[in-house]
Amino acid sequence: MSPADFIDRHPGELLGRLQQLVGVSTVNPPGENYDAITKWLVHELEDVGLRTRRFPIPAALMRKELPPEQHGYPRFNVLGQRPVAGARKTIHFNAHYDVVPVSGTWKHGSPFSGAIERGWMYGRGTADMKGSIASLLMAMRALRATGTAPRMNVEISFTADEETDSALGTGWLVAHAPIKPDYAVVMEGGEGRHVCCGHNGTLWLEVHVHGRPAHGSLPAKGINALEKMAALVRAFDTYKHTLAQRTWKTPEGKLHRPTVNLGGVFHCGEGAKINTVPALASFTIDRRVIPAETHAAAERELRAFLVKAARQIPQCTISVHKISENYPCFSEPTHPFFNAMAGCVTRVRKEKTKFNVSTGFNDMHFFSHHLKIPTLGYGPGGIDYHGVDERAEVKELIASAKIYAELLTTFAG
Numbered sequence: 001m002s003p004a005d006f007i008d009r010h011p012g013e014l015l016g017r018l019q020q021l022v023g024v025s026t027v028n029p030p031g032e033n034y035d036a037i038t039k040w041l042v043h044e045l046e047d048v049g050l051r052t053r054r055f056p057i058p059a060a061l062m063r064k065e066l067p068p069e070q071h072g073y074p075r076f077n078v079l080g081q082r083p084v085a086g087a088r089k090t091i092h093f094n095a096h097y098d099v100v101p102v103s104g105t106w107k108h109g110s111p112f113s114g115a116i117e118r119g120w121m122y123g124r125g126t127a128d129m130k131g132s133i134a135s136l137l138m139a140m141r142a143l144r145a146t147g148t149a150p151r152m153n154v155e156i157s158f159t160a161d162e163e164t165d166s167a168l169g170t171g172w173l174v175a176h177a178p179i180k181p182d183y184a185v186v187m188e189g190g191e192g193r194h195v196c197c198g199h200n201g202t203l204w205l206e207v208h209v210h211g212r213p214a215h216g217s218l219p220a221k222g223i224n225a226l227e228k229m230a231a232l233v234r235a236f237d238t239y240k241h242t243l244a245q246r247t248w249k250t251p252e253g254k255l256h257r258p259t260v261n262l263g264g265v266f267h268c269g270e271g272a273k274i275n276t277v278p279a280l281a282s283f284t285i286d287r288r289v290i291p292a293e294t295h296a297a298a299e300r301e302l303r304a305f306l307v308k309a310a311r312q313i314p315q316c317t318i319s320v321h322k323i324s325e326n327y328p329c330f331s332e333p334t335h336p337f338f339n340a341m342a343g344c345v346t347r348v349r350k351e352k353t354k355f356n357v358s359t360g361f362n363d364m365h366f367f368s369h370h371l372k373i374p375t376l377g378y379g380p381g382g383i384d385y386h387g388v389d390e391r392a393e394v395k396e397l398i399a400s401a402k403i404y405a406e407l408l409t410t411f412a413g
Contacts, residue, residue: 127382
């Protein structure tokens, strides 16, 4: 029996494992149940023959990187390794186990139900990205059950905090864990017949607009920070137009443009009251950086725009704080590793593969930039990522498991 046949005959194993994963709420922030989920993941990797370690993040580093309200939520990264006799190269699979917070009314009640309906599994994390974890575990189980050896040494990491900035997750793993990969698969970014060869980056800033408080009956004695913020936000129309003129073509022929989103978070300062002139207002900026740009230039340009726009608004004083950034990455999909993955996708799916670049960021850049190894993205994906009724399609979970198994058994580096 081939690994693909085993996967076809045991879909319940894959789905049951995903239901277990989804049933553990790993909402970040604050970082719930990381201890429980990583202990379970260690067991699962050991059960399919990998030597596995769990790395706790030092408390001192957590205090440095996390806000005080998250210090009581420990972080862990999991690494499993399987050497293969005679193998010259090592392939690394990576996925994050944290999920974004939930809201709204879900079709099946709990956002962590893992309910299955009409070929879809519902639940937070099914699409982003616990479905990938379940598919990979199924691929490894199929190899073990059929006595099929991978053609490369295998490393598998399950990491924390990708939904924030990955500093204590994949960023920590790449810098500190004993890994030596020649190739990496980050199990998101590409799905269906699309294999991801890069992603856009992010630059996140917070802008504080400083006013002067006064009694609400005497607004002329104050400087209204909200009104100044509104004027500053309106000035972004010209900046958005400038960004829209820049284009970059992906390998599949799509045009990417840098974008800016304002006010994902916005609020007033302390002491706010209906009958006071607001002395402080703030908003966030999410600037997406395309691979054709450099982060340093994008940040300089954005900060210069903010300074100039504020100067053109009477009595508008601002301060700007960088929240975080994630770098874009892109590799021309000409390396044999990309061709091998494209062949696996084509053979399993019976359709021609295309290479895409993800508009959202993921952890590919840690392997591509820091380790400088060929890195691609592929997983089962789904719909309503980060939204109500997030779900993954059962047939895609199965297909991804087969594709991972196919790659492991056909590519030797």
